Amino acid sequence: MYRASHDLYARCAMNKQDTVKLLLKNKSKIPQQASAKAFAPVNIALCKYWGKRNQELNLPLTSSLSISLGTKGTTTEILCIDSYQDEITLNQQPIAASDDFSKKLSAFLNLFRDGKQCFRIDTVNTVPVAAGLASSASGFAALVLALDQLFQWQCTPQELSILARLGSGSACRSLWQGFVEWQQGQREDGLDSHGVPITIQWPQLCIGLLIMSSDKKAVSSREAMEITRQTSILYRAWPEQVAHDLVLIKNAITQQNFVALGCAAENNALAMHATMLAANPAICYSQPQTLTAMQQIWQLRQQGLAIYFTQDAGPNLKLLFQRKDLETVKNSFPALDVCEI
């Protein structure tokens, strides 16, 4: 069995509470207002994050780069309540305290609250529930933005990115719209591992969600990336693949070279899934419909249409194309949900 030498990092003693102490040293632990509300967008990685050097702090083994999806994301309202436990709703539905979703949120809130303060958290996702999009990224980003208001920390977006990372790795990229690079950082405490916005607009670029299945995934991304890191021989090549793709993707963004961006993003996603197929046990997020859609995209490309895809920890594809081709793409994929970015 292949074991990465980076296991050393995973044994570091730092925990989430230490990061919070470092970042919020002289800041209030008492809410400064009764409630706060914030929105954060979903982000789609063009160069993926897959594998951690520190599981506790969600520190990645490589950098990654994403684009945020405009108005698709999460709005979270937090209210101080007089109760013995947190009250949590998701899309207007109450979620039991015993549910994993509530447990994860309450554990995250424990990092920040003092004493017995309880909260009501109302989370609304504007991403279709069936989309299989990682709403945990926008969810944790919206929550830290709301907490920043509630406690009046006045943190910088970079500091909030670090706090969001503690909830879910990719959440650190959801603090901004547009392109964001998550710089992996080197420090053991993770204070240099956060999102950095790339302030380049690309109005011609379009992203569409091709939803083929809304089944809950059998293996979480947290679990899948760890199995891959530990057992896949192909994972040895992953850091090199990412280093190469990041250069290609950043250059493509600077030069607004769509074909270069699409090629690199699609290749990066397929390489990530290849590392998973070579894991033991194998992890395969694709369904037959996923492969059919891939074939259709490759066929359209052969016919001259510049269209590419990327795929995350699920069977659905995200299509990349240019605004000028919107009508042609919609004709080929009538169910496509086109995002404003």
Ligand code: PMV
């Ligand atoms: O941050 P997590 O644990 O939800 O993992 C995200 C993993 C991918 O979506 C597959 C890749 C990425 O960079 O977003």
